[in-house]
Amino acid sequence: MEKASIFLRGIRGAVTVERNTAEEIVAATKELLEAIVGENNLQPEDVAGVFFTVTPDLNAEFPAVAARKMPGWKYVPLMCAQEINVPGSLPRCIRVLVFAHTARSQREIKHVYLREAARLREDLI
Template sequence: MMVRGLRGATTVENDEEQAVLEATQALVEEMAKENSVLPGDIISVLISTTTDIKSTFPAKAVRSIDGWIYVPVMCTHEMDVPGAMPLCIRALMHVNTDIPQRYVKHIYQKNAVKLRPDLQK
């Protein structure tokens, strides 16, 4: 086993609590599923949002997933760079896995697929 970083990002249409929580949960669940990661494999999850997201802490969504209550999660804001994609939620999940780096599946949803078109299926 070794530690790998799984990346992912998604977007919301509006900064509304329910939208942020649903998008965050869908993102991290797909990241885990696509990489065959169980909650006990997760070392930590770092979630960042663009500064236009202020309605809630996205970490709340992660902690509410069945079996994920003990996964360490932290939120932060992205750098406020002019021209950056708005209303964007990014995740970096550190996991114990045997998956070689080149086979890690990074997940980009909604408008965030534009961030890393090179990693799309």
């Protein structure tokens, strides 16, 4: 039986929140991560690391807090940063880049854009 090749892939996603509160940031980030994991059939052990960014109008909480509360994510490396403040860009947006080991090809990866963030990459959803 031939074993499938495993690759390190990047999986993108984003979500927006209505308000700059810790509760909304954590809830939206959790929703986004759960959608990415579900759509790509991942387990926490598959995830090599996660890079989060937030727009400058979000500073009530780190998005990584949401991942730390998820079962099995204790040892996943996480990093947060502030997004570039481009005039006219989507406000109150949390972006994520998940690095995961998978047998899926680049074309098979399911990127996830929720709420107002869906307009960022309509070509992928």
